[in-house]
Amino acid sequence: MVLWDPRIEEMPKEDLQRMQYKLLKSLVYRLYSFSPFYHDRMKEQNVHPDDIRELSDVRKLPFMFKRDLRDNYPDKIFTATKEELVRYHVSSGTTGKPTVVGYTQNDLDLWTTSLARGLTSAGLGRGDVIQVSYGYGLFTGGLGLHYGAERIGATVLPTSVGNTERQVELMQDLGATAIACTPSYLLHIGEVAEKMGINIKKDTKLRTAILGAEPWTERMRTRMEDWLGIKAYDIYGTSELSGPMFTECLEQKGFHIWSDLALVEIIDPKTEEPLEAGEKGELTITILQKEALPMIRYRIGDISSMETETCACGRTHPRIQRIQGRVDDMLIIRGINVFPSQIEYALMGIPEVGQHFQIIVERKGALDDMLVRVELSKGSFSDKINDLMKIRQNVEHRLRNSLNVNVDVELVEPGSLPRFEGKSKKVIDKRSL
């Protein structure tokens, strides 16, 4: 097992926590003294840096939300001067105004370090050719993975997103051993390759995929691994944390959060109380060493759980299970919380339907109506209407059982649902609430 930085990655937990405490304390003092925004926030919460006497005192600090960045557009809460900034990234404005993040050179170095550790833990290094099929540009995915991959001595193939046939050709011609992209884009690449007569499993050297930036499931992992002959690892991050930051190790048991860089809490989104290891709740992250845009107790809105036991790989840093949903893309159907990931999970267990789906929510009279459109798999098509009706009823039945809400299912032709190259939009909510 190769480690990028064994001293940090295998450091005893008590030492890591002592390090976190020191970093937190100095961060809070710095912000209280020099940032009007954080100063006011702490005053409102009636907390002073002197109140931070142990690591768990982080709970005394106020939360931050995405709206704090939006309200302070573009750079009002940056804590570095313009001269100190070396880069901006801007997140897409799909849910409102865009948010801008800024980086000092040190911020970029730590981001790259985080990915160097993560990519190494996923078995990558010198001699690997890593195809970066995340978008390059304002989105953090492309450039983040690019520098991380270069840092570990791998060769980067910076294909970005799009022009998929060419991506497949280059993957084959240049012997890409790994790809970093969204899970839905990898599905798309796999389908395009098949149409081109290229079997990724047999005709390419691809063996690793680093997948993230949108929710996916364990079943999707198994399906893609079998289909493409690869190992797929989850990667996690958002632009507010720097970008994609944390990946799974070879154990594939959740992504390691480097304790010297980030302090994670899992809280109950309603009571805001901390939850025990293994309990599902809202991910709350404090980035400990960020200079340009420190984030304290940032509530990303992602739902998951944390494992604190030392990993079988030897790394002592906690692991977060794959994101299981978002607080804010949770659908409420007739009063019942529904996560698109639950639907995905249920569908993956039904071989008659494909990997793609679309959820359409409408209000019919006073009732919410949820329609799930799924593609009939090649090979499960029967000439008999009855058989097709049975498939449809089976899907409806399985969805009803796992979601506890009635669902209408529509069978559609293979390839007819929209494919996404970036983050997929699988939910169309037509209700005006």
Place this chain on the structure above:
Amino acid sequence: MDTQKYVIKQISIFSENRPGRLAAIAHALGEEKVNILAFSIAEANGFGVVRALVDHPQKAHDKLQSLGFNIAFTDVIAVKMQDKPGGLFEVAKILGDAGINIEYSYAYSGKDGAVLILRVDQVDDAITKIEKSGATLMERSVFHG
């Protein structure tokens, strides 16, 4: 007896129930110079199955599959009917008496008389019974070029 020469390959295509789907299928077949001899559409809630007898089933299959359609072959038989009152009864009675179930059926009235296309649960059995009863089955070679 050789029942195989009477087994005709029908193509069945899964189609969403929305405007333009039949046109898309027909256009693709036209492009491939595949002639449609008979066809029907079965409709269910939101989707349908287009069934067609064509002169070049394999060519039609490959073309539609390459366009992403879900397509399958289904074995059917074709029986000549008298194009006059009672014509359908004669054929239906043969199968009914023999206890053979018709899953679905469609017909056309061509230049050489009326033809009934049948999808039955026991193809070989049906062929034998129809043959014995004196009705005329049409050979595969009549349809497939």
